[in-house]
Amino acid sequence: MNYELDKFEHDASGSRFDDVAVIIPCLDEALSIADVVTGFRHHLPGAQIHVCDNGSSDNTAAVARQAGAIVCTEANKGKGHALRRLFRDTEAEIYIMVDGDMTYDISTVVDLIEKVRRDGIDLMVGTRVTEDGAAYRRGHRFGNKLLSNTVAWLFQKKLGDMLSGYRIMSRRFVKSFPISAQGFEIETEMTIHAFQVEAAYAEAPVTYFARADGSTSKLSTYKDGFFILRTIADLLVLERPVMVFGGIGLAMILASVFWFLPVLAEYYRTGLVMRFPTLVVCATIGLTGLISIFSGIILAGVARSRRDQKRLSFLSFKRVPRTAAQTTSLETLRGNI
DSSP, X not given: OHHHHHHHHHHHHHOSXXXXXXXXXXXXXXXXXHHHHHHHHHHSTTOEEEEEEOSOSSSHHHHHHHTTOEEEEOOSOSHHHHHHHHHHHOOOSEXXXXXXXXXXXXXXXXXXXXXXXXXXXXXXXXXXXXXXXXTSOHHHHHHHHXXXXXXXXXXXXXXXXXXXXXXXXXXXXXXXXXXXXXXXXXXXXXXXXXXXXXXXXXXXEEEBOOOOTTXXXXXXXXXXXXXXXXXXXXXXXXXXXXXXXXXXXXXXXXXXXXXXXXXXXXXXXXXXXXXXXXXXXXXXXXXXXXXXXXXXXXXXXXXXXXXXHHHHHHHTSOOOOHHHHHHHHHHHHHHHO
């Protein structure tokens, strides 16, 4: 009994990572998942390691469990579904999201966690750095840059690698994040959520490696690129309705005026409206444009209200000091002995 208490005291005071959870969504990563799990167990003693098997056809779940991970399964295919399950079922103060393909250098994870704790960061993104063209293909680099620049322009923020799968997050960020994405557009949605709630955001360079021989990427360049672009378009409508609907409305009004001017000139010259159908079409397009502008203004008010609700939800989760949590656990154990 004394030995167990001494062991608990040593673990509680010696481990800096008992409030950390590593969450790993996986699909057919049997070749590399053991290295990922053991790597984090080595660098973060005391941390929880959770793997969500997203319907693998190989023995990913068994390998992860044997390596020491807590394994769950999610039948709905897609990275978004797997992360929704992990976010919902995992309790921690700091969450580390990482892919199960062992492409991210995890040796600097301790430094990143300390920075998150010290600076009160809610979302830390590991920006990929590599000289290996096979690890980070040129097409993916271009697509990532295009998408990152689009979102950066939309929210007036600086972004280096919006699609990185290596992220360190606070509890309040994870628990206030309403995931709607199903697949690889989840990183886009996560980044935008951080900007919506004005979460403390930071980036740090992380070395990126090529996949192990025999391992294949689940990312489809065209399919997932389309989904990400659709997500950005949807968010553009939701977050900047005045710009979208106002722009459409203004274009329609200008078009109607352009087509109406010849009709007006003819009326002044002859006193007759010879092209009455054109007049009707111009009036219809112009009124539709006005409706579009007013719709954008109304939706902007709705968007502001929705952002305020999300921000209040985000702020309702308070940070729990790590030392206080450990002290409570230790006193509870002592009371039971």
